[in-house]
Amino acid sequence: MTRLLLVGPPGAGKGTQATALGDKLGIPHISTGDLFRKHIADETELGQQVKHILDSGKLVPDEITNQMLIERLRQADTKNGFLLDGFPRNIGQAEVLAKELADSDQKLDAVVQLEVEEDVVVGRLLARGRSDDNEDVIRHRQHVYQSETAPLLDYYRDRLVTVDGVGEVDEVTDRVLAALRDRT
Numbered sequence: 001m002t003r004l005l006l007v008g009p010p011g012a013g014k015g016t017q018a019t020a021l022g023d024k025l026g027i028p029h030i031s032t033g034d035l036f037r038k039h040i041a042d043e044t045e046l047g048q049q050v051k052h053i054l055d056s057g058k059l060v061p062d063e064i065t066n067q068m069l070i071e072r073l074r075q076a077d078t079k080n081g082f083l084l085d086g087f088p089r090n091i092g093q094a095e096v097l098a099k100e101l102a103d104s105d106q107k108l109d110a111v112v113q114l115e116v117e118e119d120v121v122v123g124r125l126l127a128r129g130r131s132d133d134n135e136d137v138i139r140h141r142q143h144v145y146q147s148e149t150a151p152l153l154d155y156y157r158d159r160l161v162t163v164d165g166v167g168e169v170d171e172v173t174d175r176v177l178a179a180l181r182d183r184t
Contacts, residue, residue: 002027002081003106004180005088007152008114009145010138011121012165013172017114018085020173028077032086035068036060057137059089059144066096073100081109089149094156110183111156112176114165118142 002025006014015031022029036054039047046064053060069087072078088094101107118139125138153160161179165172 002083003101003109004082005084005108005111005156006114007111007149007156008116008165009118009121009149010141011125012114012116013124013169014085014114016169017112017165017172017176018083020169021176022083024173024177025081025083027081027083029083029085030069030072030078030087032060032065032069032089035072055131057140059148062090062093062096065089066093070096070100088152089145091151091155094152108156108159110161110180111152111159112179113153113160113162114172115162116165120166 004021004025004027006018006021008014015029015033018029018031036047036050040051041047050060050064065087069084073082084097088097097108121142122135122138125133126135161176161183163172163175163179167175
């Protein structure tokens with residue numbers, strides 16, 4: 001069983017790496033961003049709230065995110081492992097995740113940090129051209145990440161694996177897999 005968490009600033013390549021790693025490891029990639037985008041695309045009430053929040057450069061409240069993630073983790077395809085992308089983003093969410101996993105006699109096996117410098121991620125995010133991606137919003141998200149999410153690195157220090165997130169997708173994937181192998 002493999003239960004992983006990917007962390008890194010917005011634009012570090014977590015989604016891309018989560019998809020590649022999920023395929024290679026045979027586990028589902030669970031992304032809060034994908035969950036949010038599905039609600040937005042389906043024009044649900046929650047999706048409209050999430051869109052407004054994201055367009056203003058803020059983060060979706062923990063209560064909404066926690067509920068969506070817990071429901072997803074309880075689905076049958078996660079029994080043999082999963083790869084989380086975008087959750088938890090703070091210590092409060094990490095504690096909710098720890099409780100949910102402990103209640104089912106599970107734990108995270110590793111936390112993979114993708115390291116990428118701020119100017120690189122800003123360039124990546126501007127290049128993808130989404131409506132919620134302008135430079136001010138992107139830089140604000142980077143600062144929110146540093147203040148709210150970066151403390152997770154200390155919280156998970158006993159399971160933390162840091163990998164250079166710059167390079168071709170396959171190169172970064174190989175680095176992550178090698179780091180996970182070296183950890184065991």
